[in-house]
Amino acid sequence: MTCPSGGRMLRWLVLYTALGIGANAAAAGEIDWQAAHEGGLAKLAQTDPTPVPATEFTDPEGGTHSLADYKGQVVLLNFWATWCAPCREEMPSLDALQAEMGGEDFQVVTIATGHNPPAAITKFLTETGIENLPLLLDPRQKLAREMGVLGMPVTVLIDRDGNEIARLIGGADWASETAKTLIRQATAP
Known part of the structure; x- marks a missing residue:
């Protein structure tokens, strides 16, 4: 009863x-994917959450890193090269996004992929005015291959748990209000 x-x-x-x-x-x-598409990130493709590889990459001093170093943060991972014209156009907007929004919850991580001689990297960064992005290297393209990167630039959105949740092939304006809104949504508690 x-x-x-x-x-x-x-x-x-x-x-x-x-x-x-x-x-x-x-x-x-x-994340409002439709708003991101309509707001200028039309090439951004949402993906099923997929763990990113633990493959190591380096810095110019020979230190090793992996995407696991960023666990707990949302990461906008960008694969680029010094010889890539769209990368040259896109890199300043990534730098501006890192300057404005980078911190404890979010990082823009840029990895020079393939053959990029140190002098060419320095020239590229100087000419494009990059000041806020890390200099990381994947000279043998091991991480790029494991992540299915076939051309550049490719930008991958990674959630706090280390899962790829979106990918954009080609260049984009990452300093746009649409991109900032996307990052605010991805980092919301």
């Missing part, structure tokens, strides 16, 4: 549970 107040209690419990689940989903950083 159940009392009437027990039925109401169960309904309230179901309601509060549903509200709690809904609130948690909203807090997880829902």
Whole structure:
């Protein structure tokens, strides 16, 4: 036998549970992919969350790094090369995005992929005015190959758990309000 107040209690419990689940989903950083496409990131393709490889890459001093170093942060990973004309156009907007939004929750990570001599990298960064991006290298294209990068530039959005959630092949204006909104949505608690 159940009392009437027990039925109401169960309904309230179901309601509060549903509200709690809904609130948690909203807090997880829902991304409005359609708005991103309409706002200028038309080539951005949402992907099924896929763990990124643990493949190491280097810095100019020979230090080794991996994408696992950024776990807990949202990462905008960009594969570029000194000989890539669209990379030259895109890189200043990535630099501006890092300057404005980079920090504890978010990083723009740029990796020079393939044959990029140090002198060519220095010249490229100087000519494009890059000041805020890391200098990381994938000279044998091992990480790029494992991530299915066939041309450049390619930019991959990685969630806090180390999963690829979107990819853009070609250049984009990463300093645009649309891109900043995308990053704010991806980093929302």
